[in-house]
Amino acid sequence: QVQLVESGGGLVQAGDSLRLSCAASGITFSSYPMGWFRQVPGDDREFVAAIDPSGDITFYLHSVEGRFTISRDNAKNTVYLQMNSLKPADTAVYYCAAGHAGVPTTQYEYDYWGQGTQVTVSS
Numbered sequence: 001q002v003q004l005v006e007s008g009g010g011l012v013q014a015g016d017s018l019r020l021s022c023a024a025s026g027i028t029f030s031s032y033p034m035g036w037f038r039q040v041p042g043d044d045r046e047f048v049a050a051i052d053p054s055g056d057i058t059f060y061l062h063s064v065e066g067r068f069t070i071s072r073d074n075a076k077n078t079v080y081l082q083m084n085s086l087k088p089a090d091t092a093v094y095y096c097a098a099g100h101a102g103v104p105t106t107q108y109e110y111d112y113w114g115q116g117t118q119v120t121v122s123s
Helices: none
Strands: 003-007 010-013 018-025 034-039 046-051 058-060 068-073 078-083 092-099 110-113 117-122
Touching: 003 092, 018 034, 018 092, 018 117, 034 068, 034 078, 046 068, 046 078, 046 092, 058 068, 078 092
Parallel strands: 010 117
Antiparallel strands: 003 018, 018 078, 034 046, 034 092, 046 058, 068 078, 092 110, 092 117
């Protein structure tokens, strides 16, 4: 059974940092590209960042580039999202996902999803 479990969300002030983690089980983690998405009520799920299976290639949503960093530890079956200089506009539920090829940037290219972790940034 595939499980992706996010952690690390919370309530912070603008300018603060958070690191999200996503622990995977039930898949050969090192074979999967991984991604982070976010969603606010009433909106579609939005791509945030993705990383290839080896960790060498990353893509970011333009508005988070330079502030967020995606990384992975294949020995620990975990993907991370380091979020710095957080803004109120970053407030959302953040989801990690395991894709099936390349470095996907749309939700339709991902096979497995976590339950999400809430990030709230106050002004």
